[in-house]
Amino acid sequence: MYSEVKELILSCELPGGELISEGEIAERCEVSRTPVREAFLRLSAEGWMRLYPKRGALIVPVGERESREVLEARLLVECHAVRGVVERPEALAALVDALRANLAAHQGAAGDEFTRIDTEFHQLIVDAGRNSLLEGFYTSLAERRRRMTAASVHRDPDVSARIRADHAGLLEAIADGDADRFDALLHAHLSGVHDVPDVVR
Template structure:
């Protein structure tokens, strides 16, 4: 089974856009799913053997992930999956509130009925994904991300949206690792509904306020999980 999976991965390398694209996508997904944990080494030689390539595309893929904040590359030490401190998580969520609150307020003022229908469809998909999921898995996180992206798209600021997506990508993995969704599902979905209701009412400030509350709750959950992860066994 392991050999078959390896051959499948190598076949995908051969037909992908570019080899570094595939390697970066595979590693990004494994980080997001918690398969590769914070602090885990990423030896270039092992990755090159795994993907059936030289170390050059592996190095390029790791540098891309470093640019996204998912990997740290150290001279003479190699690469490791990024592990955030509590202060770094607080900073990420502070930036998310600033950027996403601004994007949403701008978007609300420009939303058409077609935009609202599209947003409601993505909200419904995210809701079904959350309810059907036994835990906050990456599939749900992806649907939730699509909902937020749909909210901000009418703002017409693609660079800002890209920055938001990058910040979100750095912390999505903690939802998977901590299996955080079940205890918070109803509050989470209620936030989504309140945001959409404010959008329908064209109330930009209310939409921003609810979003800030939503992101503050998300940050607190991630920080709680991070604290439990760092605690000695049995101390959490």
Template sequence: MPDNTPDSPADDTRLVPPPLAPAASAASATSAASEMTATATPPSATDGRSLTERAYDAIKHDIITLRLRPGETLNEAQLMQSTGLGRTPVHQAMHRLSLEGWVVILPRKGAMVAPVSLNDALEIIDVRMINETYCAALAARAATPDDLAAIEAVLARSQAAIAARDVAAMMRIDRDFHLAISRASRNQTLAELLRGLHERSLRFWFLALSTPSHLEGVYEEHLELFEALAAHDAERARQAIARHIEEFRTHILKAI
């Protein structure tokens, strides 16, 4: 599904640092970028997924990007129209979304988008701070040239997203960037934990980081972290990601 993000001011002309030169082969970087892009956006009708999976991804995408607002009542007929899918896949998708905490089912009243809570956001950030700083240190020690190429391939997508003021695209880049670092840590359990935390952070990301200056700031923080990883400097990587997460906390406190 293509990105449909809120319009952002078009008069911000601040310059963004250019992406770094590839750290490994172009083929490996392109392959990694394609893999992550495929999982970052709602699937199309021809991607081989089931109707239920397509409904789930489309509705979840609209929740994350705030097209469906926190606390908004959900109507299956309207969701059928917006997704272009039938009642059964939409109903099954709603059930899955409720199990994952994206939707609240109200007995005899229907369903609504789960509200957002400042306390929930801060708890997620605290858990990320503990686990993701450790993950970054592991990745700095263990990252191979292919890992660095995959991470840098994600970073290279930032320029187009920033130029277009595309908040949803930059949000997915942020997620993919962190997932690539998790893979480089060589700790599968930790990577799975962080994947769940990042998924839960996505709505807060969209709430807090929706201005052009924030998009550029995120890119600069990513670049600082990548340079630490490329230098295999575990302590520098730990500090860089701690600052990145702390900036997220600061913006969340202002937004909610």
């Protein structure tokens, strides 16, 4: 039950700021209240929701500070990875091929599949940087990254088209070996998609 409720939060089917009850989720998932209660307690301990006795559970929204910190961390890690990969022609060629395949898959995707492919695009870049510590750190942000993207897509349906267009530009900068252009494009991409202006590295 924990996984099911968490998935609803990450996909923004249960959006931040919404107050839900054990009964609602039990009915929705066709289970008793006991596993829902246990799931709520665990999700509360992890910071995904706040429990209010006799009122329900509040889905904790993604705050401005959290958004900004996640985006700043992403800028640092992704830009570092690109600066390393452009110095290795074989790795650069392999990354460009992988990103082209990802971009092709993104064209017909929607919903959770779209978010998954978006997450994969950026993960491919980080993995190509060949720094296992940074890869591990970046992977630890995966749930936050996914939820932020899902929230942006729910907020503005046109964001999906922007993400695809921005990814094409990021891919072109990588293919050209232009790390400075990638830095500038990634900054604009993350700030614009997530509506967080003036993200700094």
